[in-house]
Amino acid sequence: MSDLAAGPDWLANRDVVLLRDVATAVVRLDGATRLDSFTLPYPAEAQRALDALVLRCLRDGARPPSGVPELIRWCRTRPLGSWPLDRLPDGLFGTDDRLINAESGEPTQLCQELAVKEHGDSTGRQYDRMVIREAMRACRDASSPESYTSFRRLLVTRPVLTEADWFDISTDLYLDPVGFLIEEVYAPVPVSYRRHGSYLSCGRCLTLLTPLAGGGWWCERDQCRHRGAAPHGRLLHAADVGGLRQLRRPLRQFVTGPGQAETALEIELRSLGLAVEMWPGFDAYDLRITFADGHVWAVDVKDWAHPGLLGRAATPVRPEPSYDEACWVVPSFRVEMRRDYLDVFARERGAHARALALLTDSQLLTAAQRRVRGDRSAKACITPADSTDDGADSA
Template sequence: MTTVPSPHTTTPLEPIFDGAHLVKAVASAIVRLSQQAGPQEGVYDAVVQSTYNQLVLLCLQKQRTPPASVPDMARWAATRSIGDTRWPWTLPEDFDGTVTLVDAQTATPTQQCMEWQVAAANVAAEQVENQLMLTAIATCQNAGAPESYTAFRRLLITRPVLTQAQRAALADDLDLELLRDLIHRCYEPAPASYLRDGAYAVCARCGCLLVPIGRDRYVCELDRCRRDQHPRVGATLDARQGGGVYQLTRPMRMFITGPGLAETDLEEALVQRGLRPQMWPNFDAYDLRIEFPRGRVWAIDVKDRANPALLGRSTAPLRPDPPYNAGFLVVPHYRFDEREDYPRVYAHHRPDTAAEVDLLSDTALLARVDQELDRAGTRRRAADNRGGARA
């Protein structure tokens, strides 16, 4: 068990962090702990140990009772919201203090925790998942194969879970052949914690594995599905057949699959309106490019983030190539339902350099698309064409 450092014996050569810096550090430590294969018998890597020490020192400085050990810090993260006054830190203004860093039901990091971790500059640069995506882009760019990158993104969005047979069958997909080894690195064996009666259950809505709770309940890890208290099982996969089951790593499910579903939902809605959106143009310069009948072009980047302040702080101008007339940052509407102040908090934390990127919900964006099509006089014709095709 890790011992509590004494303020008299610890050499405080580093400053004692407070506020957002310490929340980021604790979130990063929690994510690292979740990635360990098993109990470490009180031996933790330097990041986890340093974070625990920092937390204890701030508790002692502010005359609060510190966590007794690293596991106790993890228990705090599951049982105390980040705004709980028993944490020693002071949260920045308008940050949501009602959330926890660990899901008490699944004992895994929450999406808020993952977002805090990504916001930690010293961690984001070393994320394996980020490096995998950059490697995919570079590989496809060097080969002049944008279709391979598009197929890769669709795979991560639409098939977050694969059986061994399905994984092997990807070898026959010519568009994915260029990234075959990289794809294998994106998927990991599904852990036994997702099993019930020897089988894995797949969420009918997002395609991710459901987490069994108790004897007969399941929950989905993605926020977009989590709002439904009774997720529907789309399929069950026998763990004993077919050579095993694989799933995308947790950060990729949260930051690629989750927002990717919002991207493809938008794509489908735009196609129904008679448009032909280009997905992830110029190797992911942004997510969707729409060209309207009168020649105007919109660039759209989609994010499904729980924390509008962290989203605002990380927002940057959209890349200019391929060119566009207007750029939008789009968030699923349910985020606005959850937090009425989502746009205001985002705008408060967004840097001035990204001021030209308007934040909209997906429903608000589609309403603007309809207005643009009405001005072009093409909306009615698109609807008539769809009706004729159905007939």
């Protein structure tokens, strides 16, 4: 195996490309039917990924999967590092990274990040960005930044809607400009989420829990599972709640999850007496934090499973609305799960993003506390001391 740091274009590594093809096939299969009940004919992506993996194994004298069902079992039971792909860069994946969660049979967040559609971007990220761009356009046309903020809070705080909830948001005037979009992004909940006629939401992240075949419930959010068994939230009886809807998965993954980290930071920062504006300038970045002396921080919150993919996606924080310092933030649990997370991100940033720091949410709060107390040292800053100005105006 080669070292991840040794080659700048590890995404072009043929074993990485092959795994991304397999991840794409898994996501396509999951979108068409449950992974444990798919039938012939298989989607073309699945057959192509299987054929490529079989050829790769045969060339190297390894036993290949016998068909798509066994390929799916590999994805669920075999950590990626144990696959017979000896050209994968060292350190690319964690020791337990899989494409399908062993408990639930659902594609993992890593799988969603690896899956591609075109231009090398993940399918989920493309959908997420399309929805957000359309919401911005509609709210700009209505000259209503408040509508955009309301829409973002809706996606963060209400990933599941009952018929009564649906009526509530349909009468919210701030959401009028994006009403057509809300119809699209909330989809009917599959019966696979139901047990004994009821659905159960997670008491932490508010998404629906998946019932497990052997009993118990599974939360799709990596952070919830890291913290232990998901606390039970709302028990929703199908006979009482009517047509239940939930956000489509790419939005739950790339908007709801990070958004909950954003709003948690908002609460903590406000408790320090700081002024916090959420998603300013039609979501130029996530939080605009203003200190008593007028000093301004701009923060974008990310929640990606793979630090290398996040590093490759790194771009400077947009310069408007103006700020003095800026950074990206990742939930602390990502670094607890993978100790080299921040180092891999820093190594994988492009030259255009060398001045962009990635902090954990805990590190950001500690720096904010120091600055509130009057500390002006590097420990109270969120921009590396040797960084150059990337276009942010001084406040």
